Amino acid sequence: MRYPASETTVRALGCMGWVILLVMLAGCRSALHMPEEVRIPPVVERTPEEAAALPVIAFTIQVGAFSTVERASDYADRLAAYGLDTYYFIDTDGLCKVRFDRFETKAQARRRALALQQRGLIEDFYVVQPYPRGRQSDERERLQESLVQTARRFIGTPYRWGGASARQGFDCSGLTMTVYRLNGLELPRNSRSQFRTGQPVPREALEKGDLVFFATGKRDRVTHVGIYSGRGRFIHAPGEGKTIRTASLSSRYFQDRYAGARRYLQVN
Numbered sequence: 001m002r003y004p005a006s007e008t009t010v011r012a013l014g015c016m017g018w019v020i021l022l023v024m025l026a027g028c029r030s031a032l033h034m035p036e037e038v039r040i041p042p043v044v045e046r047t048p049e050e051a052a053a054l055p056v057i058a059f060t061i062q063v064g065a066f067s068t069v070e071r072a073s074d075y076a077d078r079l080a081a082y083g084l085d086t087y088y089f090i091d092t093d094g095l096c097k098v099r100f101d102r103f104e105t106k107a108q109a110r111r112r113a114l115a116l117q118q119r120g121l122i123e124d125f126y127v128v129q130p131y132p133r134g135r136q137s138d139e140r141e142r143l144q145e146s147l148v149q150t151a152r153r154f155i156g157t158p159y160r161w162g163g164a165s166a167r168q169g170f171d172c173s174g175l176t177m178t179v180y181r182l183n184g185l186e187l188p189r190n191s192r193s194q195f196r197t198g199q200p201v202p203r204e205a206l207e208k209g210d211l212v213f214f215a216t217g218k219r220d221r222v223t224h225v226g227i228y229s230g231r232g233r234f235i236h237a238p239g240e241g242k243t244i245r246t247a248s249l250s251s252r253y254f255q256d257r258y259a260g261a262r263r264y265l266q267v268n
Contacts, residue, residue, distance in 0.1 A: 054197070054264045055186040057102045059109040062126045064088075065095045072096035082121060089182055090153050099128065102186075131184020143183065143265060147209035151179045151227045151235040157244045172225050172237045175244060176211055179227060185264065191225040198262025203249075206261055212249065214257040222259050 063079075066072040069090070076086040076098045086100040103109040109127045116122045154175060173191040180187040188194050195213050206212070206228050214224040226236030229246065237244045247254060 054180070056131050057181065057184045057186060058129065058131070059103040059106050060099050060128050060130060061101060061103075061109055061113045061122075062097055062099045062128045063122045063124070064098045066097070067095065069096050072098055076100075079121065084116075087178060087181065089178065092153070099182075129184075130182060140265060141208075144207055144209035146183055147179055147227060148229045148235070150182050151175070151229070154179070154244050155235065155246070157237075158242075175235075175237045176225050176227055180264070187264065192222050194225055195222045195260070195262060198264045201261040201263045203258070203261065207263070209265060210261050210263045212261045213259040214254060215259045216257050224257075228261065 064072060064075050066075065069088075072088040076088045079098065079100055080086045084100040085102075086098055088096055088098045091097050101109075101112065103112065106127050106129070113122065113125045113127065117125065173189060173194060176191075176194060177187045177189055188197055191213060194211060198211065201207075201210055208228060208230050210228045212226050212228050212234050213222045214226075215221055217223045224236070226234035226247070228234045232249050233246050234249065235244065235246050238247070249255070249258065
């Protein structure tokens with residue numbers, strides 16, 4: 001049976017319309033990558049300790065062994081000029097050393113150090129693991145003690161607002177940040193950020209290495225921080241014209257201004 005031309009045209013257009021519609025739908029589905037079903041990822045619950053845990057510095061590079069802080073500082077400044085995240089410190093052997101950058105694996109750190117060595121920027125180097133992975137729970141006390149002992153090495157260093165180095169001096173949060181970093185933990189830079197990051201700790205449950213915070217200004221907000229060293233005492237950088245020292249939480253000044261304490265340690 002033959003249809004009139006007009007009817008044939010209508011039917012043809014009708015078929016073409018369905019084809020175009022199906023192609024458009026298929027194209028939209030492909031372009032938008034529409035899933036067969038929406039899968040909602042499971043909620044991963046974290047303990048307060050896990051939520052408060054700091055990022056870990058798995059590996060870093062250490063260079064130099066200087067007899068004076070000034071020489072270590074100059075060397076660190078030269079490396080920093082090339083974009084390296086440097087910091088220097090007084091080690092347990094009394095020598096001043098420089099560390100820089102952070103890496104997930106020892107191989108990454110070694111490749112970076114060899115490349116810098118080839119460019120003549122560094123000489124001998126060590127790949128350091130300041131916070132080894134896989135610590136056992138019975139080693140928590142060792143880590144806490146290490147934080148305190150590291151802080152004690154800086155006693156006598158002059159205070160400097162905004163400072164975070166052995167040569168220029170430390171302000172309160174610069175001290176805590178550097179001490180934690182030397183033990184492989186990335187602590188935020190200022191005291192208010194440090195206060196917001198950690199897990200709250202009751203005063204009667206303080207342990208070595210916890211940070212204690214104070215509101216020393218006119219406003220009721222955190223402005224000062226120190227590292228609890230045990231027996232009701234803490235190590236801090238007190239203020240302009242003074243040096244890093246220990247103080248007592250039971251002193252009237254700090255009792256009146258005590259804002260709380262935070263803990264950041266999570267040992268597997």
